[in-house]
Amino acid sequence: xxxxxxxxxxxxxxxxxxxxxxxxxxxxxxxxxxxxxxxxxxxxxxxxxxxxxxxxxxxxxxxxxxxxxxxxxxxxxxxxxxxxxxxxxxxxxxxxxxxxxxxxxxxxxxxxxxxxxxxxxxxxxxxxxxxxxxxxxxxxxxxxxxxxxxxxxxxxxxxxxxxxxxxxxxxxxxxxxxxxxxxxxxxxxxxxxxxxxxxxxxxxxxxxxxxxxxxxxxxxxxxxxxxxxxxxxxxxxxxxxxxxxxxxxxxxxxxxxxxxxxxxxxxxxxxxxxxxxxxxxxxxxxxxxxxxxxxxxxxxxxxxxxxxxxxxxxxxxxxxxxxxxxxxxxxxxxxxxx
Amino acid sequence: xxxxxxxxxxxxxxxxxxxxxxxxxxxxxxxxxxxxxxxxxxxxxxxxxxxxxxxxxxxxxxxxxxxxxxxxxxxxxxxxxxxxxxxxxxxxxxxxxxxxxxxxxxxxxxxxxxxxxxxxxxxxxxxxxxxxxxxxxxxxxxxxxxxxxxxxxxxxxxxxxxxxxxxxxxxxxxxxxxxxxxxxxxxxxxxxxxxxxxxxxxxxxxxxxxxxxxxxxxxxxxxxxxxxxxxxxxxxxxxxxxxxxxxxxxxxxxxxxxxxxxxxxxxxxxxxxxxxxxxxxxxxxx
Numbered sequence: 294x295x296x297x298x299x300x301x302x303x304x305x306x307x308x309x310x311x312x313x314x315x316x317x318x319x320x321x322x323x324x325x326x327x328x329x330x331x332x333x334x335x336x337x338x339x340x341x342x343x344x345x346x347x348x349x350x351x352x353x354x355x356x357x358x359x360x361x362x363x364x365x366x367x368x369x370x371x372x373x374x375x376x377x378x379x380x381x382x383x384x385x386x387x388x389x390x391x392x393x394x395x396x397x398x399x400x401x402x403x404x405x406x407x408x409x410x411x412x413x414x415x416x417x418x419x420x421x422x423x424x425x426x427x428x429x430x431x432x433x434x435x436x437x438x439x440x441x442x443x444x445x446x447x448x449x450x451x452x453x454x455x456x457x458x459x460x461x462x463x464x465x466x467x468x469x470x471x472x473x474x475x476x477x478x479x480x481x482x483x484x485x486x487x488x489x490x491x492x493x494x495x496x497x498x499x500x501x502x503x504x505x506x507x508x509x510x511x512x513x514x515x516x517x518x519x520x521x522x523x524x525x526x527x528x529x530x531x532x533x534x535x536x537x538x539x540x541x542x543x544x545x546x547x548x549x550x551x552x553x554x555x556x557x558x559x560x561x562x563x564x565x566x567x568x569x570x571x572x573x574x575x576x577x578x579x580x581x582x583x584x585x586x587x588x589x590x591x592x593x594x595x596x597x598x599x600x601x602x603x604x605x606x607x608x609x610x611x612x613x614x615x616x617x618x619x620x621x622x623x624x625x626x627x628x629x630x631x
Numbered sequence: 632x633x634x635x636x637x638x639x640x641x642x643x644x645x646x647x648x649x650x651x652x653x654x655x656x657x658x659x660x661x662x663x664x665x666x667x668x669x670x671x672x673x674x675x676x677x678x679x680x681x682x683x684x685x686x687x688x689x690x691x692x693x694x695x696x697x698x699x700x701x702x703x704x705x706x707x708x709x710x711x712x713x714x715x716x717x718x719x720x721x722x723x724x725x726x727x728x729x730x731x732x733x734x735x736x737x738x739x740x741x742x743x744x745x746x747x748x749x750x751x752x753x754x755x756x757x758x759x760x761x762x763x764x765x766x767x768x769x770x771x772x773x774x775x776x777x778x779x780x781x782x783x784x785x786x787x788x789x790x791x792x793x794x795x796x797x798x799x800x801x802x803x804x805x806x807x808x809x810x811x812x813x814x815x816x817x818x819x820x821x822x823x824x825x826x827x828x829x830x831x832x833x834x835x836x837x838x839x840x841x842x843x844x845x846x847x848x849x850x851x852x853x854x855x856x857x858x859x860x861x862x863x864x865x866x867x868x869x870x871x872x873x874x875x876x877x878x879x880x881x882x883x884x885x886x887x888x889x890x891x892x893x894x895x896x897x898x899x900x901x902x903x904x905x906x907x908x909x910x911x912x913x914x915x916x917x
Contacts, residue, residue, distance in 0.1 A: 351814050353809075380820075384819045389818045391815055399812040399815075399830055402833070411820055411821065466820065
């Protein structure tokens with residue numbers, strides 16, 4: 294157990310707004326070892342970002358942990374929903390790369406200062422040494438003229454450079470767990486690949502554990518060995534990335550994969566999951582996906598649907614008809630679906 | 632050919648970084664004017680031909696002459712010398728009052744917006760309390776209670792003045808606090824005073840600075856008004872409001888006594904509003 298650097302168990306987050314409480318993340322559990330790369334995939338508003346922010350104790354106003362526990366390097370930092378020292382992990386323990394570097398960098402502060410600041414506050418490094426560290430960080434991130442660029446303001450950099458600077462800001466304190474919140478979504482495809490490779494090389498070089506959140510299956514496949522699929526604040530399927538994408542065992546994963554464009558397919562039509570996942574429907578009982586599910590049966594409408602081991606030893610699905618999903622998926626792959 | 636004309640590409644002059652950052656003319660003009668006024672205030676003893684408080688019974692109410700450039704008042708004092716020394720008095724009080732209001736208001740606004748809860752409630756109710764009174768009514772009442780003179784009008788102006796800064800800054804802080812870069816800074820382990828001073832303050836500081844420029848004009852007018860009402864700086868200290876008040880008795884015969892200090896007030900007001908406009912323009916260009 295203690296081999297895990299970060300161990301999250303049954304994390305539940307609720308948002309309170311005008312007296313109404315909505316559960317946005319329900320019973321989420323995962324654990325990562327140093328050097329692991331876990332992807333969390335799901336559509337917008339499914340609770341991916343909330344999960345990451347909860348781990349840093351920087352949830353937005355109105356949102357709070359209601360239950361669950363978090364262990365960091367064997368130390369309990371959240372017990373039964375009560376923050377027990379998350380603040381101490383910020384910077385050195387857990388770092389987060391934000392989705393939109395443009396808004397996550399302070400507009401009136403020089404890039405170099407933003408990168409070195411965490412070091413100065415955290416590792417108690419002096420002004421001169423932290424300045425040099427910032428220049429080194431920028432150089433390692435592929436900035437062509439780090440001495441000059443560390444003096445620039447965020448608006449003077451390109452989008453890709455800003456995101457790399459953001460990564461620099463997060464990684465300068467050498468976090469043992471690196472969380473990434475869709476860091477490539479705002480970038481064009483070529484820049485996206487560069488940033489992904491950068492994150493991957495940082496993971497390999499430093500042995501940090503990576504938790505990478507995205508709605509982009511291709512991005513996840515690129516750098517994560519394990520993947521968890523999230524729907525309406527719950528994990529619905531988890532397993533090794535290649536296996537899970539090849540043979541999904543939850544109808545939602547099946548739907549997501551069908552929504553990815555494939556230019557080699559004989560029939561290049563895109564599949565859309567019917568219904569709306571973003572519509573907050575916490576009142577739905579049973580499996581959260583059943584209103585949109587092609588395989589839904591009466592048994593799906595009530596009860597709890599936790600992840601259970603299915604098929605291979607390291608595959609988990611929350612679907613009671615997971616065996617039938619494989620058939621559904623094979624039929625579509627052969628072009629005989631509907 | 633017409634086809635050619637239609638596809639004619641107009642060459643736009645590409646703006647360089649240097650051009651984009653040009654200083655607005657209004658700011659330059661305002662700063663020059665203010666520099667002159669400050670120089671006058673500092674070097675008044677060197678420029679003034681007479682002691683501003685020295686009376687001369689043999690030269691009462693004289694017109695403009697080579698000896699007395701702007702004439703003399705009803706006590707034979709040199710108007711030009713008094714005008715120069717009054718610049719010093721008025722600028723000192725107004726700048727001190729605005730600087731102190733800015734400092735107190737910005738600090739409390741920062742605290743209220745960032746801390747929230749009970750601290751926010753206490754500070755903002757205090758702001759509401761002060762704002763509930765009309766500006767001059769409160770100033771005059773305060774001066775009545777604590778007495779007239781340099782120190783007490785300064786105090787009265789600060790007591791009334793800080794609330795606007797607190798309200799502006801508190802609103803800005805509430806907005807900035809929800810920004811991603813504040814969450815990102817917290818993510819790297821920054822918190823407390825460091826977060827407030829290095830991340831929040833630089834992002835809220837522009838608004839109160841712009842406001843201060845127009846506030847200076849209000850404050851100068853308030854000082855002049857108090858002087859005019861006899862509640863401000865006490866004679867024989869030269870002060871514009873006092874000079875206008877004294878001179879107004881002789882407006883029909885010796886118009887200059889009230890007019891020259893009025894012009895001085897207008898020029899000072901102009902200097903600060905030019906700076907305020909120019910600064911706002913500079914910031915808007917970003």
